[in-house]
Amino acid sequence: MSDIKVPEMGESIVEGTISKWHVKTGDSVNIGDVLAELETDKVNIEISAEQAGTVESLLRSEGDTVAVGETIGVIGSGAGAAAPAASQPAATAAPVSQPAAEEPEMKPATPASPPVAASAPAADPNASISSATPAARKLARERGIDLTQVQSLDPLGRIRQSDIESHGTAKPVAVTAPAPATAAPSSAPAAAEPGKPAERRKMSRRRITIAKRLVEAQHTAAMLTTFNEVDMTAILDVRKRRKQAFLDKHEVGLGFMSFFTKAVIGALKAFPLLNAEIQGDEILVKQYYDIGIAVSAKEGLVVPVVRDADRLGFAQIEKQIGELAGKARANTLSLNDLQGGTFTITNGGVFGSLLSTPILNAPQVGILGMHKIQIRPVAINATEMENRPMMYIALSYDHRIVDGSEAVRFLVTVKELLEDPESLLLEG
Structure with missing residues (x-):
């Protein structure tokens, strides 16, 4: 056994x-x-x-x-x-x-079904307690409800959270004084629009964690965002001229992420506090560059990490990002793929975002947001205007250790490196 x-x-x-x-x-x-x-x-x-x-x-x-x-x-x-x-x-x-059994949580069933679940739980009062789900037991404790008095709507007799909620609303007089106050928020939305279609979905563990960490990041960090724009003409020209040869040689496409990763590394070397984290009353400045790349997967956003990205060439960066993104969408990422990271890059442009404010990936103190490339008229000099492929970029940073001037200069450095791709070979 x-x-x-x-x-x-x-x-x-x-x-x-x-x-x-x-x-x-x-x-x-x-x-x-x-x-x-x-x-x-x-x-x-x-x-x-x-x-x-x-x-x-x-x-x-x-x-x-x-x-x-x-x-x-x-x-x-x-x-x-x-x-x-x-x-x-x-x-x-x-x-x-x-x-x-959990899907019809918002549809109170008639008491006709409980007899099917019947006999075993009814014979022993403790059986209904042991057959209750953890969520049901927790809610029952909070509301002071005796589980042996709860009528299950599950054909198999298992007591669920919806049974506790139905019990509390059906017999309000039996509930102690504080219980109605706690029950009101859950019942109010259904009562506000009776008869209109709605669906209640349970949040996945990953979504709960994402929500918790994003709120924590906003509460614990002095987060500010600075913006700039990049003329993508030079990068688009390089990709146009080199794309096929790059693919033939390395068997991977030449995308934008390798350019941005190299530009970020060059800027981090110039402004190392963006590659740090706060530990108590100390600042840990990291002298390695593990760059997190935000990937949208079915169950929520994940940030796999490209390790020692400063030691990788464009092709190696593109291959690693492609592999990590594939694993994220196939839900096969390992813990090692996600742990660590010194700085994060997120690309909302793939979904059409023109401008956004990225939230820090704690304990990191910097995150770069990429956006959609859009043709806009740009003043070339005092007398000339041209339509150029422009991208807004955003840097969110923790103002506790990164000053505004440093953040602005970091973003300007990223812009300058991207607008002169050859410099990435020297600075990145």
């Missing part, structure tokens, strides 16, 4: 959410078979079988938050498992049916 346990996932990750079970009770598995997918703050991790046998029980369901080292299932010896499946119908079916 072997326990299915949540593996170690890195020193900064202590818990995760079961996003999907690939097996059910009674399934036969071999060593190395994928049993479940675990979603963490940074990456998704597969949990594999450590011994061959039959899945005897799944102790946690999809959507449950689990801690590192926690047992979430059991694998027994032997093949085929009709007996375990028959002996514990509720335990076997719950993980598979949970997603379907």
Whole structure:
């Protein structure tokens, strides 16, 4: 017999959410078979079988938050498992049916369905407590609700958060004084527009983490943004002349990111405080250049890191960015791909953004925002105007250690290096 346990996932990750079970009770598995997918703050991790046998029980369901080292299932010896499946119908079916049960959270069901879930939980008051989801137990504690008195709308008898909310709204007189105040915000939106279509979606763990860190960055850093614009004529000319030869030689396209990465490195060498971080009452100035490249993936923004980018050529930078972006969209990034980073570049221009204010990727103190290239009339001299491909660039920085003049000069340096691509070979 072997326990299915949540593996170690890195020193900064202590818990995760079961996003999907690939097996059910009674399934036969071999060593190395994928049993479940675990979603963490940074990456998704597969949990594999450590011994061959039959899945005897799944102790946690999809959507449950689990801690590192926690047992979430059991694998027994032997093949085929009709007996375990028959002996514990509720335990076997719950993980598979949970997603379907959670979807109609905003549609209060009639009390006609509870008898189907019936008998086992009703016979033992403690059974309803053990079958409640962690979110339901937490909400019940906050509202002072006795779980044995809660009527489940789940056909399998499992008490969910929606059951607690329905219980609280159906019997307000039974709830203690503070409870109505806590219940009001969740019920108010539904009551404001009755009969109109709406959908309630649970935030993914990654989205929750992104939201938390972005708010923390704004609360803890003295963040300011300075803007400039770059004439992209020279870079577009280089790409036009060299694009095919570059592709034939290196088997990778010559994009804009390698130019911007090199320009940023050149500017960081000139203004090293943009490549630092605050640690207590000290400033750690990093003398290496691990550049984070923001990538939009299905589950949210991630920032994989190009290591020692100052030692890489244009082709190597383009290849690494392409590989990391592919892994991000395939959800196969490792923790090492995401950890560290001394400065970040984000490109909102690929989505059509003309101008934006990027938020710092803490604990970094600088982030460069790229934007859409747009043809605009530009004064060449006192008497001439030309239409030029122009891009607005934005630098957000932490004013606690970076002065405004330094930030402005950093951005001017980036602009000058980009407008003279040959200088990138010398300065970048």
